[in-house]
Amino acid sequence: MNLDHxxxxxxxAHAIFHEAxxxxxxxxxxxxxxxxxxVLKRHTPHxxxxxxxxxxxxxxxxxxxxxxxxxAARQAADYLDVARRMIREANIDTVxxxxxxxxxxxxxxxxxxxxxxxxxxxxxxxxxxxxGLVWQHxxxxxxxxxxxxxxxxxxxxxxxLKSVIAYRTGLAVEKWDAGEVQAAYDALKxxxxxGETPKLTSKPLLDTALLLALRVARDVDLPVQFxxxxxxxxxxxxxxxxxxxxxxxxxxxxxxxxxxxxxxYPFTREAGYLASVYPGAYLDLSLSIPFLSxxxxxxxxxxxxxxxxxxKLLFATDASRxxxxxxxGARWGRRMLGEVLDDTVRVGDLTANExxxxxxxxxxxxxxxxxPAPVQLTAPTQAQA
Numbered sequence: 274m275n276l277d278h279x280x281x282x283x284x285x286a287h288a289i290f291h292e293a294x295x296x297x298x299x300x301x302x303x304x305x306x307x308x309x310x311x312v313l314k315r316h317t318p319h320x321x322x323x324x325x326x327x328x329x330x331x332x333x334x335x336x337x338x339x340x341x342x343x344x345a346a347r348q349a350a351d352y353l354d355v356a357r358r359m360i361r362e363a364n365i366d367t368v369x370x371x372x373x374x375x376x377x378x379x380x381x382x383x384x385x386x387x388x389x390x391x392x393x394x395x396x397x398x399x400x401x402x403x404x405g406l407v408w409q410h411x412x413x414x415x416x417x418x419x420x421x422x423x424x425x426x427x428x429x430x431x432x433x434l435k436s437v438i439a440y441r442t443g444l445a446v447e448k449w450d451a452g453e454v455q456a457a458y459d460a461l462k463x464x465x466x467x468g469e470t471p472k473l474t475s476k477p478l479l480d481t482a483l484l485l486a487l488r489v490a491r492d493v494d495l496p497v498q499f500x501x502x503x504x505x506x507x508x509x510x511x512x513x514x515x516x517x518x519x520x521x522x523x524x525x526x527x528x529x530x531x532x533x534x535x536x537x538y539p540f541t542r543e544a545g546y547l548a549s550v551y552p553g554a555y556l557d558l559s560l561s562i563p564f565l566s567x568x569x570x571x572x573x574x575x576x577x578x579x580x581x582x583x584x585k586l587l588f589a590t591d592a593s594r595x596x597x598x599x600x601x602g603a604r605w606g607r608r609m610l611g612e613v614l615d616d617t618v619r620v621g622d623l624t625a626n627e628x629x630x631x632x633x634x635x636x637x638x639x640x641x642x643x644x645p646a647p648v649q650l651t652a653p654t655q656a657q658a
Contacts, residue, residue: 274611274632280366281603282637284432284644285396285535285559287497287593288370288379289389289497292352295595300344303595306505306564321566326601334598356596357390363603365391365590367637369432370643371498373398374593374637394432394647396498397424399486400441400479404470411462413455413478417485419616424486432644433533435498438483442476443512444501446484446521449477487521491530496555496643501544502536503560515544522551529553531643533587536560541576548581555643557580558635559591563605570605574613578642583631587639610635 290298301313304323317323318340331338334346345362347355368391386393403420410416424434438444457477465471473479490497500508501515515534521527531553537544538561547554561573577586590609592600614628623631 274615274628276607276611276632276636277364279607279636280364281588281590282640283365283368283589283592283599283603283611284533284587284588284640285557286368286370286599287374287391287591288372288382288385289356289592289596289599290379290594294378295352296348297329298594300340300347302573303431303441303598304564306503308505322564325567326563326597329601329604330597337383353388356388358598359600360390363590364602365599365603367392367394368599369394369396369640371396371398371435373401373435373437376401379594392647394644395430396433396435397427397431398435398437399483400437400473403479403482404473407462407471407473408464408468412456413451413481417482420482421485421489424489425493428489428495429648431495432647433496433498434490435500436483436486437500438479439500439513440504440508441472441474442479444515444517446480446517447476448484449481453477454481458595487527487530489525493532494529494645496531496533498533498535500536501534502538502540504536507508515547516540516542518547518554522547524556527553531555533557533643535589536591537577538565538573541573542579545577545579545581548585555585555587555639557587557589558606559589559602560623561603562588562609568608570609571612574609575616578613578617583634584639586635587643588635590641607636 299313301317302322304326305312305317307313308318327340327343328338330343334343336346349413353542370385370393372382372395382393382395402423406416406419410419454477457475461471461475487497499518503510515537518532521532531554534544535557536559537556544556548556556577558574558577562570565573588606590599592598592602610632614632617623618625618628
């Protein structure tokens with residue numbers, strides 16, 4: 274199936290660098306989750322994703338498929354022209370941006386929306402908001418009240434919420450006694466340097482704040498994205514298995530909450546099981562596409578389809594920093610989805626019409642139904658102006 278004609282609603286991504294950052298970042302950094310200089314220099318160039326992508330980028334830039342040639346072509350190119358062309362060729366018409374990554378180095382959501390040929394909307398990263406409030410409060414109840422007030426105030430402007438608690442203390446969220454939470458917070462404040470924005474790693478505090486945020490999300494009907502599965506070395510993969518989210522899906526106080534399990538790999542089957550039995554569980558296919566081999570990407574999509582209803586699957590690029598990752602992610606997402614859907618028709622799981630409908634659902638339809646439409650602000654009257 275050729276799916277190039279279907280515009281993608283990219284429900285999970287990050288913004289691209291300002292031009293100076295794009296021109297100075299090493300090419301290898303885009304093709305791995307590693308950040309150790311030895312891995313980047315010695316080993317990343319031997320990865321399948323890197324080798325395959327170098328040839329694809331050489332084709333885009335009309336140069337030889339060698340690193341020096343691709344680098345020279347990139348440096349000679351007009352950055353915004355490259356970004357706009359890649360996004361158009363990727364056929365991404367809407368992108369939902371988590372702006373809690375590389376703060377200050379990437380375009381803002383507003384810049385992404387105005388400078389690039391798509392509609393860009395914001396997904397708020399919960400842990401970043403909470404960390405920014407720590408210096409303002411000494412008591413946990415005051416901190417949580419401020420946190421909740423902020424979430425409710427900005428909710429109408431958002432496409433969704435995002436948690437990276439998998440990176441901090443893991444997905445097995447617990448309920449804590451108020452005294453335990455205050456003691457953990459006191460310890461955090463004692464060790465904090467003046468003016469420092471903390472990287473929160475206190476499980477009592479993070480679990481408690483997250484549960485509060487989830488209740489807000491349920492009330493205002495905002496989906497919550499959770500990083501699950503593999504990521505950079507800051508992550509303990511054992512704590513990122515989406516099966517740990519079961520307590521949230523089972524919590525009667527969170528009935529109606531919609532949770533998007535991002536990435537999932539290598540726990541694709543586990544996430545598919547959750548999506549098959551819990552109404553609020555959704556499964557995202559990003560990051561593995563395009564980071565894996567072709568066989569790995571294809572297997573990832575196949576395994577997502579084992580149990581998960583088609584209505585629960587969403588494709589995203591999880592691109593960040595460079596427009597090239599949007600370009601590559603969209604190309605390989607469509608290609609792998611098309612191949613796997615062809616297989617479902619060949620073996621009789623789906624009819625040809627059902628497979629075509631499924632392609633639209635995964636590339637944009639499910640995300641369009643899941644995430645709220647942008648708020649249309651009423652133009653002020655002359656008297657109000």
